[in-house]
Amino acid sequence: MNRVLWTLTLLLIMSLVTQNLVAPFTFVLAQEFEGFLEDMGDGEDAEMESPPFPIPVARSQHQEPSSRTAASTSSSSSSSSRNPNPDPGAAAAAATGSVRSGKRNEVENRKGMDPHEFWDEDEFEGLPVKLGEKESPSSPSSSAVQDEKIDSKQNKRSSKSYVLKPPQNYYMEGACVVFLVIYGTVYWLGKKKNERIALAWASQFVSKDSIFEKNFSLLGTGDGPDDPLLVKEGQNVFKFYASGRRYCEGLLATMEFQARHDLLSRAWYLVSPGKDELNIDVYMNDENMEPIVFALTRRKQGKEMLKECKDLQQFASMLSPPTGPRKWVAEELVVISESREIAVDLLTDGLLEQVFGKKAFQTVAPYFVSLHFSDQQAVGLHKKLLQFKFLIPPAERMADMARLISIVPYFIDAIGRYKLSGPARTKASGVRAKLDQENAKELAKARQEALQKKKMERETQLSSKQEEKERLRQLKKSMPKVKMSRGH
Amino acid sequence: MADKSDPRMPSAARPYVPALVDPNDLPPDYSSILAIIFGIAGVMMRQKAASFLSLVFIAQALANMKNLENDLKQIVMALTFAVMGLITNYLGPGPKVAAGST
Numbered sequence: 388m389n390r391v392l393w394t395l396t397l398l399l400i401m402s403l404v405t406q407n408l409v410a411p412f413t414f415v416l417a418q419e420f421e422g423f424l425e426d427m428g429d430g431e432d433a434e435m436e437s438p439p440f441p442i443p444v445a446r447s448q449h450q451e452p453s454s455r456t457a458a459s460t461s462s463s464s465s466s467s468s469r470n471p472n473p474d475p476g477a478a479a480a481a482a483t484g485s486v487r488s489g490k491r492n493e494v495e496n497r498k499g500m501d502p503h504e505f506w507d508e509d510e511f512e513g514l515p516v517k518l519g520e521k522e523s524p525s526s527p528s529s530s531a532v533q534d535e536k537i538d539s540k541q542n543k544r545s546s547k548s549y550v551l552k553p554p555q556n557y558y559m560e561g562a563c564v565v566f567l568v569i570y571g572t573v574y575w576l577g578k579k580k581n582e583r584i585a586l587a588w589a590s591q592f593v594s595k596d597s598i599f600e601k602n603f604s605l606l607g608t609g610d611g612p613d614d615p616l617l618v619k620e621g622q623n624v625f626k627f628y629a630s631g632r633r634y635c636e637g638l639l640a641t642m643e644f645q646a647r648h649d650l651l652s653r654a655w656y657l658v659s660p661g662k663d664e665l666n667i668d669v670y671m672n673d674e675n676m677e678p679i680v681f682a683l684t685r686r687k688q689g690k691e692m693l694k695e696c697k698d699l700q701q702f703a704s705m706l707s708p709p710t711g712p713r714k715w716v717a718e719e720l721v722v723i724s725e726s727r728e729i730a731v732d733l734l735t736d737g738l739l740e741q742v743f744g745k746k747a748f749q750t751v752a753p754y755f756v757s758l759h760f761s762d763q764q765a766v767g768l769h770k771k772l773l774q775f776k777f778l779i780p781p782a783e784r785m786a787d788m789a790r791l792i793s794i795v796p797y798f799i800d801a802i803g804r805y806k807l808s809g810p811a812r813t814k815a816s817g818v819r820a821k822l823d824q825e826n827a828k829e830l831a832k833a834r835q836e837a838l839q840k841k842k843m844e845r846e847t848q849l850s851s852k853q854e855e856k857e858r859l860r861q862l863k864k865s866m867p868k869v870k871m872s873r874g875h
Numbered sequence: 876m877a878d879k880s881d882p883r884m885p886s887a888a889r890p891y892v893p894a895l896v897d898p899n900d901l902p903p904d905y906s907s908i909l910a911i912i913f914g915i916a917g918v919m920m921r922q923k924a925a926s927f928l929s930l931v932f933i934a935q936a937l938a939n940m941k942n943l944e945n946d947l948k949q950i951v952m953a954l955t956f957a958v959m960g961l962i963t964n965y966l967g968p969g970p971k972v973a974a975g976s977t
Binding site: 649 | 909
């Protein structure tokens with residue numbers, strides 16, 4: 388999941404970067420288009436100042452007549468002289484509203500034309516000069532310029548793909564190639580480092596006279612003595628198999644290192660540091676393990692384990708530390724067990740003193756994750772399983788986890804020899820029998836339901852066939868009847 | 876620890892049998908999926924960046940490859956798309972022509 392999150396963020400960043408790369412090109416092109424517009428002459432600059440829509444211009448034209456009519460009423464003599472109507476009677480009527488309406492008509496006719504045409508400097512007095520001046524350059528060219536503007540906008544839009552091509556720079560290409568080269572080197576170095584740690588682990592614990600060699604007769608996946616001890620699955624997963632020991636069928640250790648070979652994952656580790664994990668699964672012989680469910684882990688992880696592991700959920704519960712002088716595990720650890728008896732028997736004084744006690748745990752604390760022993764593992768072929776989870780120290784300090792590794796054979800023997808007391812065993816087997824019964828019931832139920840479903844399907848198929856036949860038969864039967872009735 | 880006798884039992888040794896894993900149960904390989912998506916995007920939308928991003932994810936998928944046969948199919952597919960996208964972007968008819976035709 389972490390990797391997914393990281394790739395998504397990277398994706399986001401990359402898309403942002405590419406957008407930024409593209410943006411300047413479009414800008415440059417917009418400039419070009421403006422240069423193209425400059426051919427239009429001075430009108431361009433005026434257009435830049437004038438508002439893009441003709442509405443305010445029209446409004447000012449509407450304002451104009453009112454001011455003009457006001458002027459005309461104040462200086463009626465000049466307006467009557469300009470009046471095209473030569474009739475004096477009409478000139479007399481000009482004092483009333485008729486002239487106003489005539490003027491208004493004239494102004495409205497003007498709208499489509501050049502206002503300069505009818506502009507007489509001497510005609511009106513006391514009129515604000517600015518209004519006319521400001522209006523004059525904008526109104527004639529405004530529509531044309533706006534058309535041009537729309538054209539250029541459309542051009543910009545349609546030429547976006549055209550924009551990407553011409554200014555050739557190879558920043559992105561270069562960055563990608565450099566990134567891939569760095570990726571390659573990191574891959575090589577990370578791979579080597581993971582291999583080095585795995586080999587250091589193997590030489591510490593699997594080589595001659597080491598702990599695994601002393602405990603298992605078969606080491607590695609092959610039969611021959613020269614076969615490799617470790618199996619590599621991917622660049623950061625190594626497996627080690629051992630078998631041939633009392634009480635158990637085999638042991639599989641899986642080392643999962645950080646993805647040091649993957650640059651993107653490594654970058655993610657800057658945000659949330661990765662860990663080198665070692666999971667050891669011991670497959671116990673069926674006859675050598677009592678019904679036991681037991682786990683030991685850190686307090687925080689204990690809750691998660693109780694939620695995630697079905698067997699812990701069903702059989703075990705978190706134990707509170709015992710009151711009294713009895714030794715117990717370190718404070719940061721929590722014991723999850725089927726019964727207190729199991730926990731007390733498994734966590735012997737010797738073990739507490741050497742590994743899990745208050746003082747001893749400090750030395751192994753950085754590398755301990757959890758223990759989980761169960762005879763009810765739902766996963767895989769093996770039901771009786773001891774699982775150890777540790778963290779792997781750096782290659783130079785591999786000996787630090789020697790004590791943790793040594794508890795693996797210790798627990799194989801301890802669990803193999805362990806016998807539950809009478810009442811505890813009856814209780815444990817009773818719970819398991821009950822659960823088995825329930826499971827069997829559920830299984831039988833599911834099986835029956837599946838059978839019924841099949842039957843139903845078959846029946847519906849059959850019945851539909853039968854119905855068809857029946858219908859035909861009925862039809863045949865009914866036919867002569869009808870005929871009979873006709874015969875009557 | 877108490878028992879000093881040799882715990883080894885050669886008679887009980889069983890050879891290693893790798894656990895069978897159903898390919899459908901494996902977690903999805905996000906990097907190769909992303910590589911394919913970006914590869915297709917690079918071809919369809921004529922985005923060089925998408926093709927290059929696809930290449931990056933191909934590199935990641937290659938680096939994290941575990942099962943050779945299973946993963947290689949997807950990676951090869953993504954690689955075809957990425958290379959196709961790059962070829963159409965750099966060697967193919969320019970987008971200018973494409974923009975004119977549309």
